[in-house]
Amino acid sequence: MTRQQLFEQIQRKRSYLCIGLDTDLKKIPQHLLQHEDPIFEFNRQIIDATADLCVAYKPNVAFYEAHGPKGWVSLQRTLEAIPQDVFSIADAKRGDIGNTSELYARAFFERMNFDSITVAPYMGADSVTPFLQFKDKWVILLALTSNEGSKDFQFSNVVTQGEAHFLFEKVLIKSQKWGTPENLMYVVGATRCDYIERVREIAPDHFLLVPGVGAQGGSLEEISRYGMNNHCGLLVNSSRQIIYASQGEDFAEKARAAALAVQQEMDKYLNEYLPQ
Numbered sequence: 351m352t353r354q355q356l357f358e359q360i361q362r363k364r365s366y367l368c369i370g371l372d373t374d375l376k377k378i379p380q381h382l383l384q385h386e387d388p389i390f391e392f393n394r395q396i397i398d399a400t401a402d403l404c405v406a407y408k409p410n411v412a413f414y415e416a417h418g419p420k421g422w423v424s425l426q427r428t429l430e431a432i433p434q435d436v437f438s439i440a441d442a443k444r445g446d447i448g449n450t451s452e453l454y455a456r457a458f459f460e461r462m463n464f465d466s467i468t469v470a471p472y473m474g475a476d477s478v479t480p481f482l483q484f485k486d487k488w489v490i491l492l493a494l495t496s497n498e499g500s501k502d503f504q505f506s507n508v509v510t511q512g513e514a515h516f517l518f519e520k521v522l523i524k525s526q527k528w529g530t531p532e533n534l535m536y537v538v539g540a541t542r543c544d545y546i547e548r549v550r551e552i553a554p555d556h557f558l559l560v561p562g563v564g565a566q567g568g569s570l571e572e573i574s575r576y577g578m579n580n581h582c583g584l585l586v587n588s589s590r591q592i593i594y595a596s597q598g599e600d601f602a603e604k605a606r607a608a609a610l611a612v613q614q615e616m617d618k619y620l621n622e623y624l625p626q
């Protein structure tokens with residue numbers, strides 16, 4: 351999917367919501383356990399109930415690979431249930447020496463046909479660029495993550511081009527030599543709203559994948575106010591708050607209601623903050 355197609359979808363649906371498919375057998379409604387693939391059945395019903403309200407789905411690969419080969423099958427079936435025009439994100443946080451990264455890229459882009467994959471920047475250019483060689487596919491690079499531990503490394507002081515920066519700023523500056531706003535996005539946590547203006551100074555045009563609203567408490571209003579650019583430039587993820595809105599037989603209906611509430615808020619922010 352191209353950046354323009356993503357933006358058109360955002361305008362059409364009045365939404366920049368990404369729904370995280372962090373599907374956990376311990377949390378899904380118990381009546382689904384009788385299905386031969388309960389994870390897929392849960393995801394299928396969530397997707398059917400919410401596809402008109404969101405622009406992306408993000409299965410976190412950990413929730414699938416934890417089940418071994420069966421989990422990979424659930425992931426593949428889930429990907430096939432995502433409508434063609436909805437952006438798909440493999441939240442896999444990969445990255446290794448070049449020839450290994452190339453195989454990761456082939457696994458997620460060719461074997462499975464995801465639109466994008468999350469990648470860790472720590473191993474540098476040769477670990478990231480193999481993912482950038484695929485037409486209309488995206489790298490979503492971890493820049494400033496939403497978790498408490500982000501403080502351990504991401505705020506370390508480093509010197510870039512003779513200037514002092516935080517490490518996450520260096521990731522944003524340096525990686526713009528590897529990709530463009532047409533194939534590179536960044537993960538920036540909604541719990542780090544105080545840095546969103548700084549992120550936009552360094553990377554004004556790139557899309558940001560923003561986890562951390564909902565269960566982690568980040569502010570959708572602040573991220574929208576300070577993070578929106580002229581292509582919207584935001585995919586705001588919510589996983590648990592939406593998919594586990596109910597653990598009863600009405601789970602899909604309740605997930606739809608939770609997604610609708612977020613979409614309606616996003617509609618308002620698109621009116622207020624999208625530059626004309």
Ligand SMILES: O=c1ccn([C@@H]2O[C@H](COP(=O)(O)O)[C@@H](O)[C@H]2O)c(=O)[nH]1
Pocket residue numbers: 370372410441494495496497537538539561562563564565566587588589590591
């Ligand atoms: O900085 C990051 C990067 C990734 N995540 C992932 O996003 C979802 C968040 O789930 P919620 O239930 O909405 O909290 C999850 O898959 C994380 O692994 C993140 O939270 N922060």
